[in-house]
Amino acid sequence: MKVTLQRVTYADCIVDGKIISQIDKGYLVLVGFTHSDTIENVKKMAKKVANLRIFEDDQDKMNLSIKDVNGEILAISQFTLYADTTQGNRPSFVNSMRPDPAKELYDEFLNLLNNEYNIITKPGVFGAHMVLNPVCDGPVTINMEF
Secondary structure, X not given: OEEEEEEEEEEEEEEOOEEEEEEOOEEEEEEEOEOOXXXXXXXXXHHHHHHXXXXXXXXXXXEEEOOOOOOEEEEEEOHHHHOEOOOOOOOEOOOEOOHHHHHHHHHHHHHHHHHHXXXXXXXXXXXXXXXXXXXXXXXXXXXXXX
16 A cells, blocks of 8 residues: 655545535645555554654644644545556556455545544545545645555
């Protein structure tokens, strides 16, 4: 499981010309799965995302979590995180998990963040063409993999 997390002051997700999800201060999280991923990977990643301390405290140190700042998460399924570009100029996506099991893991990731960690987490539309509009803060971008 791979995640690319961007700290944002605002982000939205547009499908078919309509905003379907939007957040203010928080994270835009791009989430990708590979064949060997399990629910255990999802649990570890949800815990890491919930507790990651990348918001500044009053000393301007990255010392606060998203929970500490009452932030929100816009979580977008992103199979292209597992693109293989080692050969040729057209990426291969053979390392990306098939859609049905990936959607189950994505849904569980959202569920854990919402219910176990009490973070307002809004989804994209799994498998849809989405337009994302993040307003990056910092910019701070973190890549994580379990």
